Amino acid sequence: METFRFRAMNTDVVMIAEGEFDRMAEGFEQARQFIQANEQRFSRFLDNSELTQLNRSAGTWFQASADLFTVVALAQQYFHQTRGLFDPSILPDLRRVGYDRSIDLMREQGAAPLLESLLANERPSFGEVQFDEARQMILLPQGMALDLGGIAKGWIAERAAILLSGFASACAVNAGGDMFLVGLPESLEHWPVALEDPLEAGAVLTTLKTGPGAVATSTVTKRTWKQGEISRHHLIDPRTGEPALTDWLSVTVIAAHADEAEVYAKALLIAGSRGAEQVAGDRSSQISYLAVDRHKNIWGSQKSLEHVHVS
């Protein structure tokens, strides 16, 4: 079992693989190049990224790459599935509350002051984005700008893991807690995945047992900053345009695909305990979720019991 670490997408990326050493080394390198190339495509912080160009084109049709077209179309599908709780068009709100640079730069330089912007209900809905599948073109309504950070990270992690699996008998790609697992390591019946304590970085609350597939966690305790005297976090509630007020600190989702796990982790965290069942809705038989509250109590769907050691 070999491990390869590097930093990309403003997070730590860990790749683990089992197999023949030389083949794995080649797989690690190809997966790293894939991740870094896609970071260039999907980053909202890079002036020349394809996503930045799409955001600039709002109001006119944009010729997209196959990957960008796929992820934006997936995002709209999840927007409808989560009844709008997952909404990548909250970028103007993120900027308004100070998150206008990468989190690494914000930690160095501090957050921007509060900006004026249109409120969430004054802007066009993400459901109004149009797609021309035959020509692979996207039309964002005037005034719309997208942040594909979370969904793109999950999508990239899954693709990178599938790429790496061509060089290994079993492998995992973990991009800042969004991970995709292929196969099972020899001698293990499941992948052990540590669930991090949202109140104590690096501390383990419990260990999940997961098979091949995806795991993603969303939390309100990590990407945090002060804007003047106000504490902010990066998880915007699309209904208010403000950082979400939720009774949960983190939500972890186990699903078949990394983009779905990432999207539902975010939507369930925004919904909190009162709205989670409604958000999980039809997907509750396909996804498992575990939520951690302020007292470190762990809440979970019935299906999540398959993945935890309950005493």
Place this chain on the structure above:
Amino acid sequence: MKAFKAFLHFWITIASLLSFLGGWALLAHSKKPLQPVQSGQTAAVNIAPMPTLPPIQFFNGGAFSDTNNFTVNNNPAPVTSAPFLMTGGS
């Protein structure tokens, strides 16, 4: 005829005596019945201690029947040589 009657009396006497002694010996070696507890006496009974069942916690913040709160094992047995993967958001 007289001799036959005397033999018959002797035989019945011996057979009765042997049956009585055999029955006595059998009952003497059988298990004794339980003695009833007399009023005012206490009977000590040893019962293995029962484990305390964890309380069933229902979510009380809304109509949310599918979500459960449970205590998980915080110290799972370490898996030697297992890969270390952690999820906690970023």
